Amino acid sequence: MSIPRRSLRTFLITAKDAIRTAVDNSQKITFVIGNESADLDSLTCSILYAYLRSSCPPPHAFTPLFVPVANIPASGIQLRPELLALLPHADIEEKHLITLDDIPELSSIKSRLRPENTKWILVDHNALQGTLGSIYSERVGGVIDHHDEENKVSADTADEPRIIEKAGSCTSLVTEYCRGAWDAISDTKLSSGAAHAQGDEAVGDGAVRTLWDAQVAQLGLASILIDTSNLQSKEKTTGHDVTAAEYLEAKIMACTQVAGGFDRTKFYKEIDTAKKNIGGLKLQDILRKDYKQWTEGGLKLGISSVVKSLNFLQEKAQAEANGRSTADAFYSAVREFADEQELDMYAIMTTSTSPEGNFQRELLLWAFTADTVATAQKFETNATGELGLESWHGSDGRSHDEDSEKDWRKVWRQRSVQHSRKRVAPLLREAMS
Numbered sequence: 395m396s397i398p399r400r401s402l403r404t405f406l407i408t409a410k411d412a413i414r415t416a417v418d419n420s421q422k423i424t425f426v427i428g429n430e431s432a433d434l435d436s437l438t439c440s441i442l443y444a445y446l447r448s449s450c451p452p453p454h455a456f457t458p459l460f461v462p463v464a465n466i467p468a469s470g471i472q473l474r475p476e477l478l479a480l481l482p483h484a485d486i487e488e489k490h491l492i493t494l495d496d497i498p499e500l501s502s503i504k505s506r507l508r509p510e511n512t513k514w515i516l517v518d519h520n521a522l523q524g525t526l527g528s529i530y531s532e533r534v535g536g537v538i539d540h541h542d543e544e545n546k547v548s549a550d551t552a553d554e555p556r557i558i559e560k561a562g563s564c565t566s567l568v569t570e571y572c573r574g575a576w577d578a579i580s581d582t583k584l585s586s587g588a589a590h591a592q593g594d595e596a597v598g599d600g601a602v603r604t605l606w607d608a609q610v611a612q613l614g615l616a617s618i619l620i621d622t623s624n625l626q627s628k629e630k631t632t633g634h635d636v637t638a639a640e641y642l643e644a645k646i647m648a649c650t651q652v653a654g655g656f657d658r659t660k661f662y663k664e665i666d667t668a669k670k671n672i673g674g675l676k677l678q679d680i681l682r683k684d685y686k687q688w689t690e691g692g693l694k695l696g697i698s699s700v701v702k703s704l705n706f707l708q709e710k711a712q713a714e715a716n717g718r719s720t721a722d723a724f725y726s727a728v729r730e731f732a733d734e735q736e737l738d739m740y741a742i743m744t745t746s747t748s749p750e751g752n753f754q755r756e757l758l759l760w761a762f763t764a765d766t767v768a769t770a771q772k773f774e775t776n777a778t779g780e781l782g783l784e785s786w787h788g789s790d791g792r793s794h795d796e797d798s799e800k801d802w803r804k805v806w807r808q809r810s811v812q813h814s815r816k817r818v819a820p821l822l823r824e825a826m827s
């Protein structure tokens with residue numbers, strides 16, 4: 395049984411209702427979930443997969459409906475201006491998104507969502523982390539990802555994919571995988587009721603379908619463009635990204651209502667500008683906005699990615715602290731964040747553009763315990779060459795805790811700018827194990 399073709403907006407409303415129904419009646423439910431940084435890629439590829447797969451589910455699907463979940467509480471959505479800028483293009487609003495607050499086990503709702511009644515498809519990661527992981531890991535039954543293989547998803551995923559490949563954006567891999575389903579539903583006629591429900595009797599079946607397609611396509615294209623710098627980054631862009639972007643752009647240009655005002659570069663700039671517009675956020679929220687953590691050998695590592703330089707963060711910290719010296723205010727704010735997450739080691743990776751227009755990266759690493767000081771130094775020894783690390787901000791990597799020799803921190807300029815957290819996290823985790 396397939397779910398009738400519908401707009402993304404109607405689909406998300408139906409999907410959110412389905413969680414409630416599944417809980418109340420102990421029914422089965424399938425989730426599609428991105429990683430816990432909940433960046434634009436994770437958010438869009440989970441929605442794309444769930445929407446397209448629900449319109450054309452495989453014959454032996456666990457359930458015909460696939461529910462996309464953003465791997466953050468609802469309060470995290472406001473921290474993502476690029477997402478807020480993108481939603482209108484897909485004719486959806488913040489309230490339509492499904493978040494961890496909608497999953498009973500993770501919220502104040504007392505009812506149960508029994509693991510055996512659930513199936514989980516992972517996109518943009520391949521190991522379910524945190525509380526979700528501790529409850530539902532066994533129920534993961536499919537993955538599409540572009541991070542390093544964690545060997546946590548079983549080799550046999552039956553009707554669901556098990557795809558882990560290099561690509562600039564995971565949304566490109568999802569688009570590629572769902573092309574067949576998408577083409578099939580684009581060719582299917584709507585019931586007259588569904589066309590009518592759009593509220594415009596003059597709009598024919600075909601026009602409604604192409605509009606819905608163009609809305610979903612913009613959602614996907616935005617992530618691919620953000621992840622590949624408008625397909626211009628040689629290091630990040632792969633054939634998957636180019637092909638998927640062409641396919642999505644064709645869906646957009648097939649819709650006369652959207653095509654006239656659409657320009658790919660203009661669209662990219664709109665979303666990219668929104669992404670960098672974090673000046674209104676509090677420093678703690680900037681650190682929380684694109685954050686991931688791991689536990690290796692009993693030690694907890696966290697990494698925040700930030701789209702502004704350390705100078706920006708220091709100025710922000712000083713403005714919030716009224717008067718304390720910039721460095722003091724910044725490091726105590728960082729320490730506060732790390733303490734809140736109960737981290738043994740914390741890294742901040744920044745990206746920014748130099749006055750000359752060059753893309754640049756900085757890396758701050760802070761080890762808080764005797765165990766992790768050695769780890770951090772091991773990381774520096776092993777990774778300096780590959781990452782092109784150079785001491786920065788007059789940082790010499792000595793202990794900063796005057797009472798003891800326990801903690802250690804250092805700031806580098808990372809000259810090998812092609813390496814994102816996708817590479818830095820495995821290097822840090824390697825040093826920890």
Ligand SMILES: [Mn+2]
Pocket residue numbers: 435436518540563564
């Ligand atoms: Mn991704």
